[in-house]
Amino acid sequence: MNKRSKLDIKKIMITIIVFFCSLVFLLPFIWMLSTSFKIEADVFKFPIEWIPERWNAISNYKDVWFGDYPFYLYYWNSIKVAVSTTLLSVTVSAMAAYGFSKVRFPAGGWLFFIVLATYMVPPQASLVPQFLLFRNIGLFDSHLGLVLLGSFSVLGTFMLRQFFMGIHNDLLEAAKIDGAGHWKIFWRIAVPIVKPAIATYAILRFIWTWNDYQNPLIFLRTDKLYTIQLAMQKFTTINGEFYSLIMAAAVSAILPLLIVFIIGQKQVIEGIALGGVKG
Amino acid sequence: MEAKEERQLPLGKTKIKLKRSKIQRSENLAGFLFVSPMFIGVSIITLLPIVATFILAFADWKFIAGWDQLKWVGFANFEALFSDSVFLKSLLNNAIFVLTVPLTMIVSLVLAIIIDKHVYLKSYFKVAFFMPYISSVVAIAVVWQVLFHPTAGPINQFLMSIGIENPPLWIADPKFALISVMMIHLWISVGFNLIVYIAGLQSIPKELYEAAEIDGANTWYKFRKITVPLVSPTSFFLLITGIIATFKVFDLIAVLTSGGPLNSTSMLVWYLYDTAFINLEIGYASAIAVILFLVVFAITIIQWIAQKKWVNY
Secondary structure, eight states: OHHHHHHHHHHHHHHHHHHHHHHHHHHHHHHHHHHTTBOGGGTTOSSOOSSOSSBOHHHHHHHHHHSSSOHHHHHHHHHHHHHHHHHHHHHHHHHHHHHHHHSOOTTHHHHHHHHHHGGGSOGGGGHHHHHHHHHHTTOTTSHHHHHHHHHOOHHHHHHHHHHHHTSOHHHHHHHHHTTOOHHHHIIIIIHHHTHHHHHHHHHHHHHHHHHOOHHHHHHOOOGGGOOHHHHHHHHHHHTTTOHHHHHHHHHHHHHHHHHHHHHTHHHHHHHHHHHHHHO | OHHHHHHHSOOOHHHHHHHHHHHHHHHHHHHHHHHHHHHHHHIIIIIHHHHHHHHHTTEEOBTTSOGGGOEEOTTHHHHHHTTOHHHHHHHHHHHHHTTHHHHHHHHHHHHHHHHHHSOSOHHHHHHHHHHHHHSOHHHHHHHHHHHTOTTTSHHHHHHHHTTOSSOOOGGGSTTTHHHHHHHHHHHHHHHHHHHHHHHHHHTSOHHHHHHHHHTTOOHHHHIIIIIHHHTHHHHHHHHHHHHHHHHHOOHHHHHHTTTOSTTTTOOHHHHHHIIIIISOBHHHHHHHHHHHHHHHHHHHHHHHHHHHHHHTO
8 A cells, every 4th residue: 555655745846847848748838829819029028928917819810711811711722722631532542452451453563563663762753844744734723732742641451451451351251242243342341441540641641731831832822822821921021020919810720629639639649549550 | 222232143154254353443544543633633733843853954944945945955054063163062062961860860769768768747748848849930039039049039148148248140140050059940840759758768668678677777778778779760761860850951941041051051952943043044953952852862771771670579
């Protein structure tokens, strides 16, 4: 009994120390949030006012959301691009993953090797020809172009293939004997079984697309089409010295993501751990 | 329905053969249909462009000029690259930047061991350390830009308040800019490494530690002789993916420093972007892309070879 309570005190002490370490990771976010509520003159007051004395939250956020760079528009654009990319990417990846793992056809091995090989191409190495191509076929400066760029990731195919391979062939054979074709087996049996893996990949893909800055920067020109990340950067350039506004914009850019992350926390962390351990 | 009836009929040998080939043909068709969207997409979005990159690397061509202005120049772009001081500087910066990877891994492993076994509120810590990784790099870069503000920023105000008279100018100082960016990159990456390490630690059998404790092993000994060797596959994975990730860092540089001051934070990908989309030198940029590809390719090959050895240990 005595030993046990002693151990617990040690554990509490360590928890407190690690908590202070975790502040290094959290304080920038807290600073961002508190600055977004302040009036500009109080931003650099020292010592830092973690809880603002003079509140200006409503006016700051109103400027960000309905000012010269209206964030409601960019939000809508980002949601459109991120949701479409996620849906398309998940569908295409799941189909390919099923084809590569559960349909036996001679060319499959070769096709899989080719698809796999693209995994080692750093995205930026093919950027310039992609740009030239998209300009020539009219996909430059459009949301469709962005969605297509983000939808053919080998990673999803790879990840989902592992899970499809875990489904017993007997189960699928039984369905086949009952007269079901591959399409039916895929939708009715295989996809429901790997649903958790699909959810994990969908959440990750959504987060990656939402956060993407490079593709919108290169493939969009028109202000109205900007996604939230690109708008955030332009907003910062325009409002150079208005840090309270910039922080309100940053909070706006991060918030939906945090919500997605907190809802799907388990899936995200497990998915990343799984991918990591497996390599 | 039709297929069902057919199966119940007595069939001759030739018919079975015929049916087999029919089944195989329909399997072939199904296979192609399932993988074709991905295959066609990857071919157009990745394969075709990477081949084009290799071809354009041997051309001298400006983006605004028409195709007829394109000139083939052999290896001239590559020769120019290796006497281009900005390119060499970028390459060097990339090499220095790689140092963030082992540093991140050490910090993450220590944190992972502590969080895995020795604290309360485990899931709070996982989320807290993971937040930078999940957040948008643009927003993070903007926040740090203000935190690092040379005169008014909270960090330097704090440093001055504890008596440091001339704190570094961080991203405004060519000597400190790269280190500042590396610190932020480390800050972002710890969450990912931590999560992967915790999963790796959980796969180590507890009996090993118990046996070592019976033999009187201390914490340091257990760390060195059990934990480190048994998480080595995880470490290897993190090392390789971490190194490759440093070669792809773009958002952070683009928003935070634009490669400056005085090219002190320019890296391969940034220089590629700058050459292609600011200076519009397509041929030259493609040559940089080829170098980038080759570097990442070499690292991937090393990974494949080494991993084969690793898995069988």
